[in-house]
Amino acid sequence: MNYKKLADLLFPDVNSDISYYENLYPERPNKFVTRFAPSPTGFLHIGSLYTAYISNIMAKQNDGVMILRIEDTDSKREVIDASNLIIKDLNDFNININEGINSGNYGPYIQSKRVNIYHTYVKYLIEKGLAYPCFLTEEEISDIRKRQEINKERIGIYGEYACYRDLSFEEVKQKLESNANYVIRLKSPGNFNERFTFEDLIKGKIEFPSNDLDIVLLKSDMIPTYHLAHVIDDHLMRVTHVIRGEEWLSSLPIHYQLFRIFNFKMPKYAHISPLTKKEGDTVRKLSKRKDKECLVSYYEKLGIPDEVIKIYFNTLINADYESWYNSKSDNEFKFTFKKMPVGGSLFDSDKLINISKTYFSRLTAKELLDKTLEYYKKYDIDFYNVLSTDYNYSINILNIERNIKKPRKDISSYSDIKSCFWYFFDEYFYKLNRWNEYENVDNNLLEKYMEYYNYKDDKDTWYTRLKEFASENGYSPSVKEYNDSPDNYKGHIGDVCESIRIALTSLKETPDIYEIMQVMGYDKVIKRINKFVNRK
RNA sequence: GGCUCGUUGGUGAAGUGGUUUAACACGCCGCCCUCUCAAGGCGGUAUUCAUGGGUUCGAACCCCAUACGAGUCACCA
Numbered sequence: 001m002n003y004k005k006l007a008d009l010l011f012p013d014v015n016s017d018i019s020y021y022e023n024l025y026p027e028r029p030n031k032f033v034t035r036f037a038p039s040p041t042g043f044l045h046i047g048s049l050y051t052a053y054i055s056n057i058m059a060k061q062n063d064g065v066m067i068l069r070i071e072d073t074d075s076k077r078e079v080i081d082a083s084n085l086i087i088k089d090l091n092d093f094n095i096n097i098n099e100g101i102n103s104g105n106y107g108p109y110i111q112s113k114r115v116n117i118y119h120t121y122v123k124y125l126i127e128k129g130l131a132y133p134c135f136l137t138e139e140e141i142s143d144i145r146k147r148q149e150i151n152k153e154r155i156g157i158y159g160e161y162a163c164y165r166d167l168s169f170e171e172v173k174q175k176l177e178s179n180a181n182y183v184i185r186l187k188s189p190g191n192f193n194e195r196f197t198f199e200d201l202i203k204g205k206i207e208f209p210s211n212d213l214d215i216v217l218l219k220s221d222m223i224p225t226y227h228l229a230h231v232i233d234d235h236l237m238r239v240t241h242v243i244r245g246e247e248w249l250s251s252l253p254i255h256y257q258l259f260r261i262f263n264f265k266m267p268k269y270a271h272i273s274p275l276t277k278k279e280g281d282t283v284r285k286l287s288k289r290k291d292k293e294c295l296v297s298y299y300e301k302l303g304i305p306d307e308v309i310k311i312y313f314n315t316l317i318n319a320d321y322e323s324w325y326n327s328k329s330d331n332e333f334k335f336t337f338k339k340m341p342v343g344g345s346l347f348d349s350d351k352l353i354n355i356s357k358t359y360f361s362r363l364t365a366k367e368l369l370d371k372t373l374e375y376y377k378k379y380d381i382d383f384y385n386v387l388s389t390d391y392n393y394s395i396n397i398l399n400i401e402r403n404i405k406k407p408r409k410d411i412s413s414y415s416d417i418k419s420c421f422w423y424f425f426d427e428y429f430y431k432l433n434r435w436n437e438y439e440n441v442d443n444n445l446l447e448k449y450m451e452y453y454n455y456k457d458d459k460d461t462w463y464t465r466l467k468e469f470a471s472e473n474g475y476s477p478s479v480k481e482y483n484d485s486p487d488n489y490k491g492h493i494g495d496v497c498e499s500i501r502i503a504l505t506s507l508k509e510t511p512d513i514y515e516i517m518q519v520m521g522y523d524k525v526i527k528r529i530n531k532f533v534n535r536k
Numbered sequence: 537g538g539c540u541c542g543u544u545g546g547u548g549a550a551g552u553g554g555u556u557u558a559a560c561a562c563g564c565c566g567c568c569c570u571c572u573c574a575a576g577g578c579g580g581u582a583u584u585c586a587u588g589g590g591u592u593c594g595a596a597c598c599c600c601a602u603a604c605g606a607g608u609c610a611c612c613a
Contacts (some may be wrong), residue, residue: 219611250608410574497571509573
């Protein structure tokens with residue numbers, strides 16, 4: 001068989017040879033080159049983002065290069081403009097790309113623009129007798145599959161099933177002239193009974209049987225499959241570290257074989273275990289279809305900052321990150337592949353919320369307000385208007401129990417700001433308040449309190465005087481005392497506070513009532529109590 | 537069914553042969569502080585690392601088997 005003649009028959013337009021590309025894309029000085037290679041099929045999945053984020057961390061940490069490559073070889077699934085959406089999501093998440101689409105000397109970075117490269121390499125393989133056109137139809141393949149299932153054989157095109165391996169030049173020519181559909185398959189030199197070991201950066205040593213499947217290299221539209229594109233692109237882009245999802249691990253024997261056949265240097269691989277979710281008793285990968293929390297935009301709408309998701313990711317990536325984070329150490333945290341989880345990582349929203357609370361509690365009021373305004377401008381313009389009317393008032397609200405050693409941790413998202421502080425604003429307070437839910441508040445007591453209240457008292461004075469006020473009106477100044485002899489009192493200091501709290505906020509649970517009054521100011525306090533006392 | 541990986545509490549996990557009567561964090565429970573809530577403090581939450589065998593003076597850690605779970609087996613990536 002004259003493979004050269006066959007190669008020319010199949011690829012008459014390919015004139016350059018592989019050494020042209022080898023020289024075009026020389027080896028790099030960088031020791032760490034990685035890439036994120038999504039296919040443009042819609043919004044970014046949180047799992048993809050997770051992988052991209054890890055690649056980015058490792059690239060930054062090693063002074064490396066991060067490439068963005070768009071894998072648009074599946075024309076059936078492609079979504080228009082999806083690559084722009086991906087870039088937007090990556091930007092929002094602060095993942096910086098050093099090379100891709102608009103920059104870099106190792107492009108093009110869009111696979112659909114690289115077909116001439118793939119064809120050159122496939123032509124080379126055909127010349128070497130390591131690839132061949134295969135005329136199996138879809139029906140024939142599915143018949144083979146059925147037969148293999150019945151006979152309990154391995155599934156796939158190999159051995160006797162690879163029936164077009166050794167067609168003569170004339171037979172191929174004849175098929176071509178009759179316009180038969182075909183794909184280009186690898187003529188796999190592997191033997192399933194031979195094994196090889198491979199070292200994954202995360203999972204360690206793994207043993208595999210060699211690949212003997214004649215996998216498809218070029219589909220019938222002569223567009224490459226992932227396997228071919230991965231090997232050629234990552235070689236020519238001189239990628240040193242392939243960081244990708246674990247779902248690729250099982251096709252590693254194919255990639256390993258392809259690298260050997262082409263005589264390319266193997267990159268290092270890190271296979272990231274998937275983010276999973278528990279549903280009832282079963283654990284499964286987060287799925288785009290079923291899980292709303294799988295979309296990056298879900299968290300944005302909820303008001304969970306990207307920063308928080310990153311911190312949560314960090315704790316999943318290397319479990320010791322959390323104690324570093326909590327210790328507020330100044331040293332930079334060093335991520336390693338070795339410490340990444342080998343099994344799946346369960347995505348725990350309780351934990352996410354907790355991290356979010358800690359994150360929010362560490363912000364200054366100004367930082368918080370600025371970010372909060374940004375959020376409401378987009379998702380609730382009414383509240384945005386209210387919140388931005390008096391900037392200082394809003395700052396003071398957010399400052400309640402914030403500038404202390406152990407700040408409050410009751411906010412886990414921007415949306416909590418509204419549900420925690422709406423009552424500070426008359427626009428909401430007089431519309432939404434729940435005064436009439438509380439029947440047995442002592443009106444008489446509140447009326448007297450309006451006279452008694454002194455805005456200028458500091459906190460200690462205020463509390464001391466409040467105790468006196470309680471005593472004068474038949475309330476115990478101490479809860480303990482009240483509990484010892486409840487019959488002697490109308491209630492205790494707590495009840496007094498509660499009455500004030502209800503009048504001012506219409507809620508039973510709020511932050512410190514003294515601070516609330518300080519922020520509201522004398523007029524607002526008196527006006528609210530007054531309105532409360534005179535409610536119908 | 538084949539191939540690969542995994543299995544430590546309610547959850548995420550640390551730990552790779554003796555300092556482990558299993559770290560840390562989340563959750564949960566109790567107590568304390570306290571005007572409520574949040575936070576904080578203190579304590580309780582695995583007599584034991586899927587199960588069974590083996591190696592060893594000694595095993596969560598090494599080996600084998602079993603069970604269960606996950607991933608994968610396309611002209612998708």
